[in-house]
Amino acid sequence: MSVRNLEHLFAPRSVAVIGASLTPRSVGATVLRNVLAAGFKGPVYPVNPKYDTLCGLRTYPDAAALPEAPDLAIICTPAATVPRIVRQLGEAGTRAAIILSAGLDDDKQRDAHGRTLKQAALDAARPYVLRLLGPNCVGLLVPGIGLNASFAHADALPGRIAFVSQSGGMVTAVLDWARSRGIGFSKFISLGESADVDFGDLLDYLASDADTSAILLYMEDVRHARKFMSAARAAARSKPVLVLKAGRMPEGARAAASHTGALAGADDVYDAAIRRAGMLRVLTTEDMFSAVETLAHARTRGGDRLAIMTNGGGPGVMAADALGAAGGTLPALSAATLASLDAVLPPTWSRANPVDIIGDAPVQRYLDTLRVLLADPDNDAVLFIHAPTAIVPSAEIARAVAPMAKGASRNVLGCWLGGDAVAEARRIFSAEGIPSYDTPEEAVNAFMQIAQYRRNQDLLMQVPPALRVNDEGGRAIAAGVVRAVLAEGRTILTEPEAKRVLDAYGIPVVQTRTAADVEAAVKEAEAIGYPVAVKILSPDITHKSDVGGVALDLDSGEAVRSAATRMLHRLAELKPGARLDGLTVQSMARRPQAHELIVGVATDPVFGPVILFGQGGVAVEVTADHAVGLPPLNAVLARDMVSRTRVARLLAGYRNRPPADIDAIVRVLMQVSQLAADIPELAELDINPLLADSDGVIALDARIRVALADQSASSLDRLAIRPYPAELEEQVAWNGETLTLRPIRPEDGPAHLEFFGALTPDDVRYRMFVRVRELQPSQLARFTQIDYDREMAFIATRPLPGGGEQTIGVARVVADPDNIQAEFAVTVRSDLKGHGLGRVLMEKLIAYCRARGTREIVGEALPQNTRVIKLVRKLGFAVTPNPAEDSVHLSLPLD
Template sequence: MHRPAEPAQRLNASFTQANALPGELALVSQSGALLTALLDWANAERIGFSHLVSLGEHVDVDFGDLLDHLATDRHTRAILLYIESITAPRKFMSAARAAARAKPVIVVKAGRVPAGMRAAASHTGALAGEDIVFDAAIRRAGMLRVDTLNELFIAAQTLARFRDNPSRDLMVMTNGGGAGVMVADAAAPLGVTLARPGAALMRRLNAVLPAQWSHGNPVDIIGDAPAQRYVDTLKALFDAPEAGAVLFVHAPTAIVPSEDIAQACAPLIAAHPGRVLSCWLGGDTVAPARRLFEQAGIAGYETPEEAVRAFSLMQTYRRNQAVLRETPTATANAEPDRARARRIVETALEAGSEWLDEIDAKDLLAAYGIPVVATLRVPASPAAAAEAAGRIDGPVVLKVVSPDILHKSDAGGVRLDLRGAEAVRAAAEDMLAHLRATRPEAVIQGFSVQAMAQRPHAKELIAGAHVDPIFGPVLLFGQGGTAVEVLGDRAIALPPLNRTLARELIGRTRVARLLAGYRDHPPVRIDALCDALIALAQLLADQPEVAELDINPLWADEHGVLALDARVRLSSLAPSGMKRFAVRPYPAELLRRLHWQGRMLLMRPIRPEDEAQHREFLEAADPEDLGMRFFQAMHPLSHDDLARMTQIDYEREMAFIVVDEHAQDGPCTLGVARLVRDPDNVDAEFAVMVRSDLKRRGLGRLLMQALLDHALANGTQRLVGHVLRENRAMLGLLKTLGFASEPDADEPGAMVVASRAVRPPAGSA
């Protein structure tokens, strides 16, 4: 790591002669030259920092290390990153997700448009580019990506001063009609909605504004407005629920000095923090007014367009945070037939085949519960194709089977809606003649014959998978069909997925609006579509040899989904698999059954879908037990509280729960044990809690042993915990497990307990 600067410590170890102003922003840059330029600019704008760090070649310390440090730094309110490349994607994603839960993390990524892309054989490979994958990673971590360095500081200011405003719509207050039009023009393409004034607000505004005011949003209070008119208008807006976010735009006039208006309005706005964005149009004339607003902590912008962009960035940030914290519903997917899938993959690899043929590709999808069209494989004989068609009721589809023809429609290797054996025979003869003339090098292995699906309301979609060189396996979804590259309607997500993440992936495409239904087209069964995407993510985790996958078209309608065609490319180098996932998937391999007190229980890692069940577990506990666990009286549990407990990062945390699946009122949690490893995986802090009516019956020991086993398997050196002195049962249990204890210097009345090293420290004999 190179060139750190810590303003709070008055330390400057950089190449720049300028010192940073103290502040609450931490800036980490991969470019030293850019850092010095940004520092010079920030000083001119009076922007302060808690830390300034240039990583350079980051031989040892990288973005993940610094995110871990800054996430817990009390001097840092927001983290700004300038990134050129990521070298440890899982470490980066783990640190980024943890940091983004604690404070805003804003990213500028250089290299948005690579000089060249490798030619890809599948639609998915062609559509999945490096930058869109990075964008998906930022979104998955709950961070905010901006396009320019200017936007980096705009976003930082907005999040610092406007972060807690939940408004989705914007109310505009201005003294000039032209400025209001500029705001409206800037809002539309960014998807920012201008709020509609309600009847009560209209009455208030009519009472304080001249008759010729705009009578709508933007609220034009007329250019001759005295300071009191600004104050009266702001009071009316602050009392109106539909005006949760107000953009204050002022153009200087000769009638009332801008500074007078600022002096009148700043105290009122400061009394309603996080409600107002401001834009003082002009230069020297409005500089004193702009300075007064800045001193009052009011977010300010140079132009209306900049202010609207800032509000739009806030909306994006809130969406990313909502996805990070939202509790998913459980998938309806059954356990996949992994043995069947392995046979398909291994048979193809043993035969030296890089691409599965269509029938094997569909069989692979079917093993993971994705509905497919039943398909028959026949030799490259028109007579055999006709005979197969006779075994299928209704019209059929005839397709060529060739490892050399991947896009069959483009090559003339597909015939639709064939009725009767003779029509199939003629189509097969014509197809063979055409392909021998246009693709003489192609090896024709046979035909596939399948029923012609009849689903009039189905939408043609594409779902696929690709391996990114940095972030590993990624999923693609969008509008399908033969013109998929031309349409370019696609979104990318990092696996693993749940229904919340799958819905968010679908919602980022234009075709999502059609899936909601229109005219006589009923809505698509979105849960079925989500479950198909979840199944694809599971396939990537289980089958590391899958290098590229296309389902195109994937039909979706009110009945569910149906895969009509599929392509799968394999690689013996195993580029996929859960070890390559940038986000560690749910560790289902840690699930185990327990015989306890004559009952069969399940011990497994906690998952996001457990939120409601975990709430019941905690709310049913005795207050004394909760005090023992949390060292204080528990406040009512919020969604964010429970999200932190159930939506854990398995790369650095673990929480085992013991579940009685056969309880009278449905599955219930009997106990939980969790640990959080430090970034260097030396110590892990642990905690255990058992249902109040089941204490001293052995569950605590089982849970503690599970934590010790997990720490050993993951190379953690020591478990450390904090236990109240009066919790003698837990102290006794830990003593029998070999833990040592001593008084807690930071928590009177508590003991620090630590295990023996669960593995020898690095470098020991």
């Protein structure tokens, strides 16, 4: 739903325990005991008709008998009673409830209307916007206010980490694990079955929670992909979000009509979604909390190049091995760095990375070496490894090195090997905010977490345009082919049809012709020119090579005739019932140095279309070298997909084999991404092999499966991430000029800074309600990197004489997730006021909200902002003074 009324869940003033009890080991008794023992300051109301008092508190027979509507109700009663209790609470005015009861989704227990008890509870809550956590959950804990609304076996320590789990078992296990290590929480939440409150709602709430500095998720599945991705992307912009996703091991390839459908497993897709949202995936509970600590102190500099300094060769080698295994880079030392280190280290030093400064190193040698490595532009971080010696106490080294490490512009990670001898040194580093680890492997793992997190944050900033990589004519051709196939009752396109679709989107394909029989194949081969390849054309054969249905390098008519005859005989023997539509003949692509790649599309049941790239060929499922990404893609995202495969190293060139044309591969990925967005009927696509070499790319074979699409929804609704809405761009005449009105894009950042700089201090205060001298990077990102599914910012731009655009006005609106109310703001460059630009922007904004079905536009203005107040009055807004807030409320009903 949204964040509406979640404040009653996390900051209630009163709590009711429905089903409270004295029965030993019952949920009702445990919850009441936990609520009272945790120190909650507000009234607590036990509810159970069997008791007059419980734990010294007056007890009420039912929710309707309570003296006031509790802010939060905890329901611990049998499943059949829950819908009635929810309705009573809603009628009384309660706005949040935790349903601990299980069994509400049992098909055998339905109400008089045939609904499951879960649906009946949701229907009972909806008229009152009563938010439900659960059912079948452990509850929640908010240590900062002494709230333990759970049946967990232990309380949580206070802290600044929010933990959200779908698994009740993980809730209690992590709670116990964290208490033993002194780790505290701002919120500790068990989601249960997420009938109402889900990951998306909680991410939205926790993103703006001042008590939370990091968010940890234990995830088993996501049900509303668009909502989850929007919320996750917003939260990850403001604080670290880490995900421990269950179910990493594949359960076996799915039945699919393509390699892509089999390879793009659910875990790969979740991995792609987590990466695209700017979150970090970890593999263990310990990694999760370790990463929180690491990221809390990490510098913004990314990259995977690590310089290692050590006072012992063995630990340095261990760190280098761990780095290589994790896919990091051990950069070579430049000549300048070698010379600088030669000047401060003894002749026996390693003269390579890892930098072994020798076990007898005094304090000054540590300082000199670290200073040189921090000045080296070829590394992104320095790992400091120390094993205790009798020469210099470890604590003395730590005290000397910590100020330099703390003040460095890049990350310095410490690794203090040993126990008591280095305990003080480790404490000194930790006190200065320098992350320290017990082993080289732990330190390298932490470094790679930083590198991956920064990469994911970079991907988060990408908002790909929905710009056509082909013209509308090409799109119409592809859509026409698909419609014709579906009209015939088919779901699999023939190879020529599939290649026609790819060609329409500008993807190079090898020339292919269709032949009805063997002799026709010979004629087509002569027309194309030898050598040729011949393949069977059958809707019943998924992989032609499995039945000997492919013949290559045929250089004469007789060779074509012989090969075609043999493959038809084999087909009849191996697949006697298979339909045969004829043969295809295509020119042989003679590219001896080309790499075989696969590019494809699969449809995930949760996240919709996903793009796959990797090493191709007949053994594609065996090599399993692939990367998965969510559309829409731009060049940065497509290049990242390529870089995450092993074949990327081969594509970079080696020995006498030149590099492949990566730009051409990237274009194909973007074109396929556009195809997936444009054609809602596209279910699966394989381009395998896509040959790639230094001269470009060409698709040798293609397979496409289609299915009827939901005509009631927009084709873009299938995508987990909404692309840049190019369809909202328009040209308008204003004040003798032609302006462009369009949604804002991330690349508008520099122009937006210039726009902000052109505002007077009063105009800034009118917009932001406080005086702000300059925009911080985080504020600029928030203004320009928006999620088009839940907010919109239209900017007015005009061309600059030397090229580029100048931003001269912006109108912004943010809707609640239910699209009931949207809050607006409008700002015009200070020196251009009074010419009607604000009205142009507001009319654009109002039309957009009407088209989306928004019910009301609202806003707040300072009373001194008379221009905006006058403008919105003319547009039909109601203007209501709000003296308590020293502001004016503005509202425009749209329904």
